[in-house]
Amino acid sequence: MAGLSPSDTSCEIFMLVDRALANATFHPFWLDRRDAPSPEAPLIGRTEADLLIVGGGFTGLWAAIIAKESNPSQEIALIEAENIACGASGRPGAIVSTSVMHGLHNAVRVFPKDIAMLETLGQANIAGFLDTLDRHGIDCDAEWNGELTVAVGTANLPTLREEYELQQRHGHDVVLLGPEETRRELASPLFEGGLWAKKNSGTLHPAKLAWGLKRAALALGVRIYEHTPLRALTDDGDTVTAETRDGKVRARRVLLATNAFAAGHDHIKRRVAMVRDRILMTQPLTDEQMGRIGWRNRQGVYDTRTQLNYMRLTKDNRILFGGRLGYFYGSPRDPRLDRTPAPYGRLAEAFFRTFPQLDDVEFTHAWSGPIGLTTRMAVHFQTYHGGKVVYAGGYSGFGVSASRFGADIGLAKLTGSQRPELDCDFARTMPGTIPPEPFRYLGARITMYALDTAEAKGGWRNLWLKLVGKLGFPLS
Ligand SMILES: Cc1cc2nc3c(=O)[nH]c(=O)nc-3n(C[C@H](O)[C@H](O)[C@H](O)COP(=O)(O)OP(=O)(O)OC[C@H]3O[C@@H](n4cnc5c(N)ncnc54)[C@H](O)[C@@H]3O)c2cc1C
Incomplete structure (x- = not known):
């Protein structure tokens, strides 16, 4: 040629x-497969659970497995608005990293005090990830x-x-x-x-991973309901009731694994912006x-x-x-x-x-x-209804392996665990707020234009990217 x-x-x-x-x-290449599992039936009517997980991407699926394996007697229900992996988890580049904070550079930028802990947790996260693939026989074309x-x-x-x-x-x-x-x-x-x-990072097939995790969760006894969108959450005191399209779940604890969709509480969107990546x-x-x-x-x-x-x-x-x-x-x-x-x-x-x-x-x-974008450029945790509901998400385009970590810390916060990492800044603090619409739209459009042309034309574009950097997004 x-x-x-x-x-x-x-x-x-x-x-x-x-x-x-x-x-x-x-259409996503990853989801374009004849061996895609058929969806689980939607929830129709009322049910109860010790733990309700909202969202059937990596975060929700990992949370279901981690929670069930740590306490097999608890009843766990997972509801997904559409199909398992229809969101980011069935669509990424799926380059896998050991970092749980969008790379070491970003971790140092946002949590300099927590670095030693984050490095240890990143290694443990990949070890747990590999161990689960191994124990449940999940083949996801991983290449390290x-x-x-x-x-x-x-x-x-x-x-x-x-x-x-x-x-x-x-x-x-x-x-x-x-x-x-x-x-x-x-x-x-x-x-x-x-x-x-060179170590502990590589690539995998994300849909095969998500479907393998789904299979493992079902085998452990997790109840999965697809085509079951959460409509509202009501605080009943000791429990929370989730209203879905055709039913209701009364649960003692709820993990919102809704990432960029920021569903589950009106306030989540204040800190999470959905951008699309192609x-x-x-x-x-x-x-x-x-x-x-x-x-x-x-x-x-x-x-x-x-x-x-x-x-x-x-x-x-x-x-x-x-x-x-x-x-x-x-x-x-x-x-x-x-x-x-x-x-x-x-x-x-x-x-x-x-x-x-x-x-x-x-x-x-x-x-x-x-992509659930935050100023932190990595996962964070929001707590609602007196600690009975936790949102874990906002991976900012870097969540294929970090979603397992997000699920683990989100569950630990939900159960009031005494684990030392919960005292670290990354688990306690929140990313900055992002202006609402229509400013969000205008800001995003200008930023994307500046990103496109900054290298060739510089000028006001670099200044704008620096300004956005001051808001917390490290773009320039
Ligand atoms: C184009 C692209 C490229 C990427 N590349 C990489 C990469 O190379 N490496 C990497 O590490 N990361 C990458 N990522 C990021 C990674 O894919 C995500 O961080 C990860 O999949 C997040 O998983 P999740 O389960 O938190 O979110 P999602 O997979 O988005 O799952 C959230 C789920 O919640 C469901 N939901 C939303 N609202 C409701 C509701 N009301 N009721 C019930 N369910 C609801 C959604 O339907 C969805 O299935 C990429 C992402 C994109 C989009």
Whole structure:
């Protein structure tokens, strides 16, 4: 293949993008499987439970398993508005990390006092994650080949070195790569350096994970009701009653695992904004096409662009390429709203500029998913109804493994456990509030425009991103 050259004009790129997207279906690749389990019946009528979990993504499923395994005699019900994994959990890039706080750098930014504890908890979380997969025989195509952060251009090389030194100080197994070494790992003319964190991180198939967790929870005796949206919660004193579309659950404790949907209490949205992030999936690459990019070590990859892109391989050698944020007024939950081709075209353009040698590759799937964004950029916990209801969520796009940690800490808060980590800032404090609509919409739109153009045009865009940074979001 001749491939694109850096001098290729926009017109040539647009034609390429149009051709590559022509046959793409707007549906998550992960959920497009014949072996998807059929949904559990909805709740019709009244029931009772010791613990009610609202939300059937990773957080809810992990919570169901952890709670049932720690006390098998308790009655646990899980209600899900639609299908298991219909939210973020069936839609991510699914690059898995040991960090439970969106990376070490972010953990140091938000919780400098808690670092030693967070590092220990991150390791324990991955150990518990692997142990559950093993005990319940969950096959989710996991590959533990590490995470590679690649510098696009030379401007971010100092940041990469700082991150390397930080990770080394905390005993992580990391390697700093020069431009040639980086391109030997993954061939792109854009990459000028890389940082490869080798241990306890990698990639997996998120829907297979969610469905495996569902199977495990059912086998343990958890009652799962799908197509059962929570409508309202009423405090009855010693218990809480959850009203659903066709029934009611009276429960002693409720865990709200509703992440970006922020459902369960009106106040959750004050600290959680739903943005959508978009992903493209290619057809399986041939051995010859794979030869053009290398990627023999198959790491999960993030780049350092202001509008970040992430990429990974699937088991059958497709490339998943993600990272194009969008915001919809009022955060509607229906993903069909995001089936307009234009934003995916911009993402495809970034793909071909990253891998110009793959100009004969087509995309089979394009989709978006909801990200629960907070100023903390990581999970937090909100408590309601005198401690009988806890919300755990807001992973800010980094929750495939951290959701197990979020479930665990959320349950510990709910049961009034004396575990020492509950005294740490990350468990006690809240992220900042985010302005309501219409300011949220306006702010999000300006921010996304600034993110897109900051690298090329700078000026007011950098100032705006710094201002948003002052609100707590580390974007610039
Ligand atoms: C495009 C994209 C890419 C991502 N990439 C990565 C990545 O590479 N690595 C990583 O670590 N993380 C990634 N993430 C983040 C990760 O997917 C999430 O943090 C994680 O899946 C959150 O799980 P959850 O269970 O908390 O939320 P969800 O999976 O969103 O589950 C919440 C559930 O609550 C249900 N619900 C909402 N309201 C109600 C109601 N009223 N009644 C009943 N149920 C309700 C929803 O239907 C939903 O199923 C990505 C996310 C997206 C969207």
